[in-house]
Amino acid sequence: MRRPLLWLLISILSLGSAHGQVSYSIAEERAKGSFVGNVAQDLGLDVTRLKAGKARIYTGDGGDYVELNSERGVLLLKDKIDREALCGRTTPCALHFQIILENPMEFFTVTVEVTDVNDNAPFFKKSDMKFRISESAAAGAVFVLEQAVDLDVGVNGLHSYSLKPTDNFVLRLQNQAEGRKMVEMVLQKPLDREIQDRLSLVLTAVDGGEPRLSGTALINISVLDVNDNAPVFTQKTYKSSLRENSPAETTVTSVSASDLDEGSNGKITYSILNSLDDFSELFDINEDIGEVRLIGKTDYEKRRQYQIHIQASDEGGLTDSCKIMVEIVDMNDNVPAINVMSKSNVISEDIKRGTVVTMINIQDPDSGENGKVHCIIDENVPFTITATSSNFYSLVTDSDLDRERASEYNISITCCDEGVPSLSSSVTLHLHISDVNDNAPVFERSSYEAYIVENNTPGLSIFTVKATDADWNQNARVSYILEDSSVNGVPVSSYVSVSADSGVIHAVRSFDYEHIKDFHLCVKAQDGGSPPLSSNVTVKIMIQDQNDNAPQVLYPVQTSSSVVAEMVPRSADVGYLVTKVVAVDVDSGQNAWLSYKLQKATDRALFEVGLQNGEIRTIRQVTDKDAVKQRLTVVVEDNGQPSRSATVNVNVAVADSFPEVLSEFTDFTHDKEYNDNLTFYLVLALAVVSFLFITCLVVIISVKIYRWRQSRILYHSSLPVIPYYPPRYSDTLGTGTLQHVYNYEVCRTTDSRKSDCKFGRAGSQNVLIMEPSCTGTMQRTQNEKNILDEPDFDSEVSVYKNCWKQW
Numbered sequence: 001m002r003r004p005l006l007w008l009l010i011s012i013l014s015l016g017s018a019h020g021q022v023s024y025s026i027a028e029e030r031a032k033g034s035f036v037g038n039v040a041q042d043l044g045l046d047v048t049r050l051k052a053g054k055a056r057i058y059t060g061d062g063g064d065y066v067e068l069n070s071e072r073g074v075l076l077l078k079d080k081i082d083r084e085a086l087c088g089r090t091t092p093c094a095l096h097f098q099i100i101l102e103n104p105m106e107f108f109t110v111t112v113e114v115t116d117v118n119d120n121a122p123f124f125k126k127s128d129m130k131f132r133i134s135e136s137a138a139a140g141a142v143f144v145l146e147q148a149v150d151l152d153v154g155v156n157g158l159h160s161y162s163l164k165p166t167d168n169f170v171l172r173l174q175n176q177a178e179g180r181k182m183v184e185m186v187l188q189k190p191l192d193r194e195i196q197d198r199l200s201l202v203l204t205a206v207d208g209g210e211p212r213l214s215g216t217a218l219i220n221i222s223v224l225d226v227n228d229n230a231p232v233f234t235q236k237t238y239k240s241s242l243r244e245n246s247p248a249e250t251t252v253t254s255v256s257a258s259d260l261d262e263g264s265n266g267k268i269t270y271s272i273l274n275s276l277d278d279f280s281e282l283f284d285i286n287e288d289i290g291e292v293r294l295i296g297k298t299d300y301e302k303r304r305q306y307q308i309h310i311q312a313s314d315e316g317g318l319t320d321s322c323k324i325m326v327e328i329v330d331m332n333d334n335v336p337a338i339n340v341m342s343k344s345n346v347i348s349e350d351i352k353r354g355t356v357v358t359m360i361n362i363q364d365p366d367s368g369e370n371g372k373v374h375c376i377i378d379e380n381v382p383f384t385i386t387a388t389s390s391n392f393y394s395l396v397t398d399s400d401l402d403r404e405r406a407s408e409y410n411i412s413i414t415c416c417d418e419g420v421p422s423l424s425s426s427v428t429l430h431l432h433i434s435d436v437n438d439n440a441p442v443f444e445r446s447s448y449e450a451y452i453v454e455n456n457t458p459g460l461s462i463f464t465v466k467a468t469d470a471d472w473n474q475n476a477r478v479s480y481i482l483e484d485s486s487v488n489g490v491p492v493s494s495y496v497s498v499s500a501d502s503g504v505i506h507a508v509r510s511f512d513y514e515h516i517k518d519f520h521l522c523v524k525a526q527d528g529g530s531p532p533l534s535s536n537v538t539v540k541i542m543i544q545d546q547n548d549n550a551p552q553v554l555y556p557v558q559t560s561s562s563v564v565a566e567m568v569p570r571s572a573d574v575g576y577l578v579t580k581v582v583a584v585d586v587d588s589g590q591n592a593w594l595s596y597k598l599q600k601a602t603d604r605a606l607f608e609v610g611l612q613n614g615e616i617r618t619i620r621q622v623t624d625k626d627a628v629k630q631r632l633t634v635v636v637e638d639n640g641q642p643s644r645s646a647t648v649n650v651n652v653a654v655a656d657s658f659p660e661v662l663s664e665f666t667d668f669t670h671d672k673e674y675n676d677n678l679t680f681y682l683v684l685a686l687a688v689v690s691f692l693f694i695t696c697l698v699v700i701i702s703v704k705i706y707r708w709r710q711s712r713i714l715y716h717s718s719l720p721v722i723p724y725y726p727p728r729y730s731d732t733l734g735t736g737t738l739q740h741v742y743n744y745e746v747c748r749t750t751d752s753r754k755s756d757c758k759f760g761r762a763g764s765q766n767v768l769i770m771e772p773s774c775t776g777t778m779q780r781t782q783n784e785k786n787i788l789d790e791p792d793f794d795s796e797v798s799v800y801k802n803c804w805k806q807w
Helices: 003-019 041-042 047-052 083-087 658-689 690-715 783-788 793-806
Strands: 021-025 036-038 056-058 066-069 074-077 094-102 106-115 128-134 142-144 158-164 171-174 181-187 197-205 214-225 239-242 251-254 269-273 283-285 291-294 305-314 317-331 337-340 346-348 356-361 373-377 383-389 390-397 408-417 424-434 447-453 461-464 479-482 497-498 504-507 518-526 534-543 552-556 561-570 577-582 582-584 594-601 607-609 615-618 631-637 645-654 744-748 756-760 768-771
Touching: 021 036, 041 074, 047 645, 056 291, 083 094, 083 106, 158 171, 239 251, 239 305, 251 317, 269 283, 283 305, 337 424, 356 424, 373 383, 383 408, 447 461, 461 534, 479 497, 504 783, 552 645, 561 577, 561 615, 577 645, 582 594, 594 607, 594 756, 607 631, 768 783
Parallel strands: 021 106, 128 214, 239 317, 346 424, 447 534, 561 645
Antiparallel strands: 036 074, 056 094, 066 074, 094 106, 142 181, 158 197, 171 181, 197 214, 251 291, 269 305, 283 291, 305 317, 337 356, 356 390, 373 408, 383 390, 408 424, 461 504, 479 518, 497 504, 518 534, 552 582, 561 768, 577 615, 594 631, 607 615, 631 645, 744 756
16 A cells, blocks of 8 residues: 555655755654744755745645745644554655745655654454363463554554463464564463363553553453364465455455364364454455455555465364465556646746746556556647656646737646556646737827818817727726927927827817918827837828908008099990909918909999909990999908908099099098098097007007108109018919909108008009099009000109199
């Protein structure tokens, strides 16, 4: 029964020689928590290594008697040990276990020998032995006595016997092959039934411990009448073989003895003497015929051989003995036992190839081919299993791991012996792969385009960028960061912001399409790993136009200090081009498509406005009945939703000469002058109430003075004035708003900032400009294509000067 444990001990010791081993000795019956040994010191390990390596004890199926204190690095008794219950009569008695460390994985073999103490007294299983001895028994007759049992071993085991009284009998001990002693009672003085027919003797068994313990048995002897022949066995030793796990009632063998006596003195009965090993629970003998049968269950792994002592007795009490040697034949009745020594269920995906993941111990108590075991694992897994030493296997990685491809593995390990038929067992290891930050966030697209309508509310959500990370948990937590860049010299962060958690891009300010039409920004997606990984994406923000600008009228110029009138001769035909309203819209697209409508007119039947080009033409023949003073209101409207518009007033003089026109337009100038004076007094009154209005008035006066000084400079320069044109005055984009280029000339006097004569031409039309401070009229008509080639330009300027002096 102990031989498999011996082989396991040898295997563990051979394995431990490669990894370190230590031995201790401790007496049985020590109290729980008793100190066994300082394993950290004896193995040369630091206590911190025990903690970091999650040190633990692996005992297999050897029992759990010792525990490891990782804080102190010592071994302590976990429970009281009874050597007799643990090992029986096996010596030496030892506990064998391994201390397992992880990161990196190591294990050390520890042997704790349990020494015996004298805690068991010898005892006899039969406290009363009876003998029937014939009075004719000769001196020297031998009677085999029941052996005493002492569970202790060594010096504490059974040491000697004594018999009292010794008047007729003495003791004799016979050494046996298995180290035991057969106790025999030898007759040294013949019995006399007539003197004493019954004898009572005391047999005492004493051990060798300190103090000595003893046990006694009573021997009752009945003196019989003469029976002078003892039974004799045909042979002293019988041999037999028996397969383990044989069914009950299997015949082991038969013994036979003979007695020369006759009658009742020659009748023989058979019995089994071995009471020490409890063979009576395994074997039984037919007391009449001597057939030995199996009544219990044999196990090759527990015991491979049995020695049965048989006694033959006649009616006269004479006996003889023999022994039966029973060999147990091994059968492949044990499946390999798989013991997982390491319970590391989580490994990192960046673990190196060839790293030991788990160690297992295989136990098959069968012998020979029945006990040879080999292990295999499933295919298509990045692991392999290798034998490190006898009965020990290591599960190691044989390729790189990738958690994103496989986050866990169920590895089935199957171990088979080489018996016939082969027996096998399997275990499934569940390994989780822990994540390493080896994947950068990936955006859904390589670039994005987002649209936002101008005049948006600050804080408005524009667009959402989304990136995913194939890693797990914190390594897959993506944060969004706006990369530093500039737009037209301004940091991009003053235009937009990015939500770090959601990737939502918000507008920081309100955009103006007329100022900026699009811009680029770079968003970085960064995970939460250590070190973090990131990727970038470009987002193009395009501003969409909104109809937020009304059309601007470039011509005719509306002024508060003069009246501009277009002159139409009374001889004008149908379709005569009076003037052209020129307007622009700084919006784009259909928001800048302009249309012109005549809102009101002095005589709607006389004029019309071109819907697309803004040209004012006559729609009938001008007659003498038509009023000289014609006032047209033209509405310029864009095509936005909703549309915006501007209104311009066009004064038309229907006349053939300036004097005729002057008298009609005088009323206009006086009304205008009255309105200007009224506005001046209102501003002055408001300035008294509010200091702010006073400040504005000062600014306005300063600007007027500045313009007046500029007019003096322009006058002395004798050059035509180039007026300011609003943006997009010249339609170079081909939107159709402006179809022609218009040129304007201005001549100013040096006497008064209000006394200006302005001349504007559209095409080849005539323009009349009236000033309220001038009492005369002036008309200037010239063809546009010859204006730059006029040789008398200077003389014309002098005429203008004389005009102003006359006024």
